[in-house]
Amino acid sequence: MNSCLSIEEIVLINCLLYCENLGGPRGTFLSISQESRTIGNFVDGVLHYATKIENDKEYSTGVTGAEYKQLMWAIRPMEHLKNIIIMQVHYESEGAGGGRSALLFDPSANEAIVAFKGTQSDAEWIDNVSGLYRVPTEFQDNALNWFKSLDLESYDTITVTGHSKGGNKAKFITIMDDRVDNCFSFDGQGFSDEFIRKYSPLILKNQDKILNISAESDFVNILLNDVGKKQFYLGTNYGRLGFAENHCPNAIAFYDDIGEMTIHEAPGQDKKMSALDKMLNSFIRSIRMSTKEKVANMLGSVIVNASSGDTDKLVYSFSDSTNSDSAAKLIAYTLRYKVEKPKMIDSVREILQQNGFSTNMLGAINFVTNYDLLMELIGKKPEAVISILKMRHASDNLIQFLRKHMELFDLLVSVSRKMRRINPLKYSGDDLKAEDTTIIINSQFMISRRTLSFLVFGAIVITLTCIFILWLRLWR
Amino acid sequence: MDITASEKKVLNGISFNTEEIESGNLRESDATLLNEMRAVENYLIEKYPSFTFEITGCEPKSGTTRTYSEWYFKSKEINRESAFIAMSEENDKYFTVRDAFFGQIIREPIKNYLEELLTKANLPVITIEVSFWEYLGEEYGEEISAEKVLTGEIDAGNDFKIFLDGSKLPDEDYQAVMEKIKTCLQTNKISGEVYLVILSSCDGDFARDRVFSDSILL
Numbered sequence: 238m239n240s241c242l243s244i245e246e247i248v249l250i251n252c253l254l255y256c257e258n259l260g261g262p263r264g265t266f267l268s269i270s271q272e273s274r275t276i277g278n279f280v281d282g283v284l285h286y287a288t289k290i291e292n293d294k295e296y297s298t299g300v301t302g303a304e305y306k307q308l309m310w311a312i313r314p315m316e317h318l319k320n321i322i323i324m325q326v327h328y329e330s331e332g333a334g335g336g337r338s339a340l341l342f343d344p345s346a347n348e349a350i351v352a353f354k355g356t357q358s359d360a361e362w363i364d365n366v367s368g369l370y371r372v373p374t375e376f377q378d379n380a381l382n383w384f385k386s387l388d389l390e391s392y393d394t395i396t397v398t399g400h401s402k403g404g405n406k407a408k409f410i411t412i413m414d415d416r417v418d419n420c421f422s423f424d425g426q427g428f429s430d431e432f433i434r435k436y437s438p439l440i441l442k443n444q445d446k447i448l449n450i451s452a453e454s455d456f457v458n459i460l461l462n463d464v465g466k467k468q469f470y471l472g473t474n475y476g477r478l479g480f481a482e483n484h485c486p487n488a489i490a491f492y493d494d495i496g497e498m499t500i501h502e503a504p505g506q507d508k509k510m511s512a513l514d515k516m517l518n519s520f521i522r523s524i525r526m527s528t529k530e531k532v533a534n535m536l537g538s539v540i541v542n543a544s545s546g547d548t549d550k551l552v553y554s555f556s557d558s559t560n561s562d563s564a565a566k567l568i569a570y571t572l573r574y575k576v577e578k579p580k581m582i583d584s585v586r587e588i589l590q591q592n593g594f595s596t597n598m599l600g601a602i603n604f605v606t607n608y609d610l611l612m613e614l615i616g617k618k619p620e621a622v623i624s625i626l627k628m629r630h631a632s633d634n635l636i637q638f639l640r641k642h643m644e645l646f647d648l649l650v651s652v653s654r655k656m657r658r659i660n661p662l663k664y665s666g667d668d669l670k671a672e673d674t675t676i677i678i679n680s681q682f683m684i685s686r687r688t689l690s691f692l693v694f695g696a697i698v699i700t701l702t703c704i705f706i707l708w709l710r711l712w713r
Numbered sequence: 714m715d716i717t718a719s720e721k722k723v724l725n726g727i728s729f730n731t732e733e734i735e736s737g738n739l740r741e742s743d744a745t746l747l748n749e750m751r752a753v754e755n756y757l758i759e760k761y762p763s764f765t766f767e768i769t770g771c772e773p774k775s776g777t778t779r780t781y782s783e784w785y786f787k788s789k790e791i792n793r794e795s796a797f798i799a800m801s802e803e804n805d806k807y808f809t810v811r812d813a814f815f816g817q818i819i820r821e822p823i824k825n826y827l828e829e830l831l832t833k834a835n836l837p838v839i840t841i842e843v844s845f846w847e848y849l850g851e852e853y854g855e856e857i858s859a860e861k862v863l864t865g866e867i868d869a870g871n872d873f874k875i876f877l878d879g880s881k882l883p884d885e886d887y888q889a890v891m892e893k894i895k896t897c898l899q900t901n902k903i904s905g906e907v908y909l910v911i912l913s914s915c916d917g918d919f920a921r922d923r924v925f926s927d928s929i930l931l
Contacts, residue, residue, distance in 0.1 A: 257779070262846035262870055263906075269795065270844040270872045273919060274908055278928060295778040322920045330769055330787050330796035342920050359776030360727040375726070386794060534729040541776065559730065 240396045240419040241346035244450060244468075245500055246318045247421045250341070251400040252308055252486045253279070254354040255297040259305055260286030267337040267354060269326050276341075277319025280312045298357050299485035308487060311498035320344060325387070331379050338380070338403070340387055349392040351384060351410070355401025355424075359541040365402060365426060366537035368461060369521060370529035372432045373409060380406035381413055394418050400486045401425060401457055404449075408464055411446050412439050420447040424484055426460035430522065433462050433669045437685040440464055440671035453503040454483040456588075459514035461521070462668040469503040509584035515666025516581055520570045522664035528563070535563035549642075556644040565648055569655035572605065577661050604631070609653040616650035619643050714739055716747065719767060723750060727771050746773065752808040753784045753801050760854045761814060765789045769796055791817055800848055811848035815869070819859040820844075826863070827873060827903075834897045836890070837881035839915055846870025864902045871905025878915040879924045887911060887925040895929050904931050 242250075253276065256266040264283045265271075271279060283290075284306075290296075292303035312318055322342045329336035341350040355361065364376040373381075389395055396419040397407040404425020411420035413436075433440065447465025451458040452472045470489040472482075482488055489500050506514075524532050538560055542550040555564040575582040604626065605612050615621045623636060639645065674686050684692075714737045716724070724734045728743050739747060750768055757766045770785040785796040799812040820843045831838050847870035849857075861867045875894065882890060891909055898907065911925040912918075 262848075268846070270846055270870075272844075273842065273874050273910060275926065278908065278926070282928065298776070298778060324920060327794065328785055328796040328798055330785065330794065336770075336772075344921060344923075347921075356772055357777045358727075358772045358774065360771070360773055361776070363726060363729060383794070530731070534731065538729050559732070 238419045238446060238448065239394055240421075241317075241343060241348055241394070242350065242396065242421075244421070245498060246315070247398055247450065248423065248486070248490060248500060249308065249312055249315075249318060249498065250276075250321075250350065250352055251398060251403070251423045252300070252490070254337070254339070254352055254400065254403070255300065255357070255486055256283070256305060257297055259283050259296055259302070260289035264290070266323075267326050267339055269328075271323045272326055274323050275319060276312065276321045276323070277316075279323070280309045280319065284309050284313070299482055300487055304487055307492055307496065308490070308498070310496045311490075311492060314497075317343075317345060321350070324349075327383055329379055329383075331382070336376060336379070336402075338383065338399075338406075342392075346394060347392055348394040348396060349387075349389050351387070351395070351397045351407075353380060353397075353399030353403030353406045355399065355403040361402055362537040362541050363534075365405075365457075365460065366533035366540075367530075368405070368426065368432070369429055369533040369536075370431075370526065372429060372435055376402065377406060377409040381410055384410050384414060389416060396421070398423065399425060401484065404458075408447055408449075412436055412443050412464065415443065417443070417446060420465065421450055422447060422465070423450045423486065424452060424455045424457050425449065426457050427463040427668065428461050430462065430669050431526075433464075433671055434674045434685060434687045437671040437675040437687075441675055444671065450489075451506070452483050452488045453505070454507040454510055455488070456510060456513070457484050459506075459510050459517065462518070462670075464671070467506075469506050471501040471503045509587060512578070512581050512584045513588070516571065516574050516578075517666075518668065519574070519661060519664040519666040520567060523570060523659070523661075524566070531559075532563040532566065535560040535567065539564070539567075552642045552645060556642070556648050561648050561651065565651035565655055568648070569652045570659055570661060572652065573656055573659045574661040605649050605652055605656075609656050612649055612653040616646055616653060619646045622646065714744070714747075719769075720747060720750060723768055723771055727773055746771070749782065749801055749803070749808055750784065753786075753799050753810050756801075756808075756810040756851060757786065757799065757812065757814070760812075760851055761788075761818075763790075763855060764814075788814070788817075798848075809850065811850045813845060813848050815849055815853055815857050816843075816845045818855060819857060819862055822859045823863055826859075827875075827898075830901060831875065831894065831897060834893065836894065836897075837878040837915070839876040839878050839912060841876070842874040844872045844874075846872055863904070865904030871903075872908070873905060874908045874910065876919065877909065877911045878917075879911040880914045882911070885924075887927075891927060891929050895931065898931055906930055 253266045256264055258264055260283060266279060287306055290302040290306060292301060294302050296302055296305055323339060324342045325340040327338045336356055338353045341352060343350060364374050367374045395417050397410050397417055398421040399407040400423040404422035407420050408422045408425060411417040444465050449458060449463055449465050449467045451469050453469045454472055472488045473491060491499050491501065538554045542554040554560060623639060626636060676684050676686060676689060716737050721734055724743055724746060725731055727746060728734060730740050730743055733740055734743060754766060754768055766786050766788050768784055768786045772783045774780060774782045781800040781802040784799045784801060786799060787796055797814050799810055801808045801810045824841050824843045827841050828838050847868060849869060853867060862869045894907060894909060907929040909927055909929060910923055913922045913924050
């Protein structure tokens with residue numbers, strides 16, 4: 238990797254991408270009116286109207302006006318970063334979900350920096366989860382098409398970066414376009430098994446250019462298989478947003494007494510996240526391709542409602558008729574997984590609690606785990622289940638929770654049925670590596686196992702056809 | 714419900730309910746988004762009757778700290794890689810929409826006027842880029858007055874980037890050049906913000922060959 242940008246600068250650039258209406262429209266970083274300006278000019282402009290920025294207001298998800306001001310003051314003495322020029326701002330014109338990105342230029346190193354903002358709305362998760370069943374996704378393709386349209390001939394170094402979905406786009410471009418020299422993916426999710434198998438030779442060729450930067454408790458980078466090196470950083474844990482804060486772009490930015498920003502490497506990923514990562518991987522592998530889209534939509538819907546912090550909405554996303562079968566699969570899988578790896582449920586409980594959710598749902602789920610046969614038999618009669626729970630001195634909270642969400646009973650019966658058909662140890666939870674899916678013939682030639690199996694299959698079909706034709710001629 | 718293919722594409726990008734969207738049997742939340750999308754499209758058609766528009770995407774407000782949704786759109790008559798954005802906000806079941814497309818109508822006359830003005834003031838202008846910070850509502854359609862925008866009577870958030878040929882300036886006193894531009898524009902009652910970039914020569918690269926850049930608030 239040969240970028241002249243420090244990790245601190247990368248983090249700050251990614252934070253800037255989210256600046257919207259800080260003290261007025263001049264405070265939107267990804268605005269076409271910013272083209273030709275330097276980062277320093279943007280920062281000075283924002284600070285000029287600093288009194289108009291409300292300290293307590295959230296200007297982008299999880300980042301307040303006070304935090305943005307802190308960020309701007311931290312950039313002020315950073316001459317190298319301030320001299321970077323905003324060359325082009327792009328608003329996505331194809332595909333449905335929107336998206337903004339920018340081409341920046343570091344004149345001191347003749348380095349092009351292509352940066353992708355992660356979309357902030359709930360709609361982000363539609364494309365995030367579509368990565369489970371679509372290779373590549375529409376957002377990834379759009380990002381690559383825009384990247385290819387840029388004239389990058391005159392730059393000595395090409396660096397791509399992005400946060401969240403933007404980080405995933407940056408990795409995708411690095412894999413698909415050999416011109417990229419460096420990729421800094423910040424809290425970006427990974428790729429499906431299908432993707433890794435399909436593009437393994439390209440991944441092998443370019444993965445050394447990728448560095449994944451993640452907060453130790455970030456929950457987006459755990460999705461799917463990572464590509465490239467990983468480095469985790471300590472989170473600031475301001476505590477305002479609880480668990481959701483771990484995914485904010487400023488979650489790893491610490492400031493000293495004079496306002497200088499620093500980041501601190503963590504020894505590794507938070508153990509809860511690591512456990513959740515493995516469980517999700519093995520769960521996704523247990524799903525047939527034909528049902529992956531439904532499961533992906535359910536997962537997205539659950540994540541969106543989980544991040545809203547509303548227990549009722551979360552329950553609805555599980556019990557809703559479109560999602561209930563997929564949700565039952567996920568819950569049944571989690572419960573069976575829990576039997577094999579009991580610490581897992583503690584992680585889920587801790588995450589739910591940190592996010593302000595009622596963990597009564599887990600009480601109901603525990604009951605199903607212990608009495609799955611009974612639940613299957615009498616689950617359709619909620620009052621009978623509640624009576625048994627009372628007899629067993631279940632907490633009042635749990636009883637009240639179930640009475641409030643009677644729609645959960647159908648789901649719980651479905652979970653009990655599915656539980657006995659699941660073997661959670663059948664599928665590995667480890668990330669799939671391109672090395673595992675590729676045959677390297679020599680340093681110049683690699684072939685994916687998937688392509689090789691197509692070739693071998695083709696060769697067998699052709700040989701059999703030839704034998705059949707020969708046999709027909711001889712027979713005549 | 715009848716939904717066009719492009720509407721389905723946009724909805725599929727912002728909703729998990731793929732099957733319902735394909736069948737036209739929309740859920741309430743998706744029906745609301747469709748109404749909003751159609752309101753934005755009608756707003757654009759009515760506001761700019763000489764242009765044709767296609768909404769290509771959306772970043773809904775849901776899950777963000779914004780009070781409005783951003784709708785991405787293209788115009789057949791304008792050839793540019795990037796989309797345009799319209800912002801829509803719900804007020805008592807009606808949508809208030811604002812957009813920045815008006816810039817396409819007044820950009821060229823304003824640019825020509827400024828170039829003429831600064832050239833007359835003996836400033837070696839290479840080019841001027843005109844853009845606007847604000848998004849304006851239905852009150853300013855195709856008939857929007859460039860003059861009123863220039864003078865700030867219509868607050869469009871004028872932003873002018875002026876590129877000068879440094880080799881043709883008498884000396885390197887760039888602060889004096891800034892003052893000269895400020896006086897020239899203020900004398901002509903022009904309001905807004907100027908970003909001045911001085912290049913080493915007239916065919917210099919806009920990024921690589923800068924010798925000076927700074928902002929001027931008019």
